[in-house]
Ligand SMILES: [Zn+2]
């Protein structure tokens with residue numbers, strides 16, 4: 667069984683990051699200094715500013731917390747339903763060449779733009795697939811994409827389309843490995859900040875370590891729920907949840923495999939799932955008694 671990286675089995679500690687947000691340099695309502703100050707006050711460890719089709723200059727990364735890394739969100743290409751993809755390039759070294767004209771940008775080949783972002787050292791994620799109206803056929807042919815946003819707070823608050831779990835599972839079911847991050851995508855007009863983040867397992871907080879963790883799956887996504895441990899021995903998955911525990915734990919697999927464990931009395935502090943042997947992947951979702959969620963990356967994937 668081709669097991670994937672389990673960040674809980676990795677040395678280091680957890681760092682809280684958000685890798686998609688906007689400033690007044692594009693369509694956000696806060697200047698970049700205020701964006702960074704807000705995340706600093708909330709105790710975030712790492713923030714990527716991803717203004718649309720540009721790279722916002724960020725302070726010296728050697729400054730104190732949070733570590734601020736440059737990024738961008740590019741609307742490019744045309745999906746099956748005729749909408750552009752929103753592609754996140756996190757940690758890019760310099761901005762890629764893009765036409766300013768919207769129609770010209772949407773006429774570009776999305777794969778070429780992904781490759782340009784990768785060449786500029788970025789880790790690439792597809793933002794908010796559900797909100798963008800993406801179908802799985804839009805995601806399957808892409809190369810060089812680390813993952814998708816399984817949850818995006820802005821599009822959830824906006825029109826209730828922040829959760830892209832079905833897109834994710836559809837790709838995984840077809841053997842397409844994509845990781846699942848969660849981000850605010852804060853524009854600072856709606857209450858779209860401080861609602862979704864990504865917990866990275868790092869030995870030290872550097873731009874290189876962040877890029878490596880985002881690219882390899884050394885993280886889990888959260889809207890507030892915390893995971894204490896995930897263990898997987900190839901046959902059984904065991905998850906531990908610190909107080910206040912979970913109202914529900916879902917072991918999500920392809921087709922009808924998997925299991926939902928619901929707290930019958932006090933909240934769950936642990937749950938386990940024994941593989942039946944035919945699953946192509948397993949990932950974990952938890953829901954706390956107050957409705958906060960967390961999502962692990964898949965623990966293995968048959969291709
Ligand atoms: Zn977007």
Ligand SMILES: [Zn+2]
Pocket residue numbers: 686687688739793851
């Ligand atoms: Zn955005």
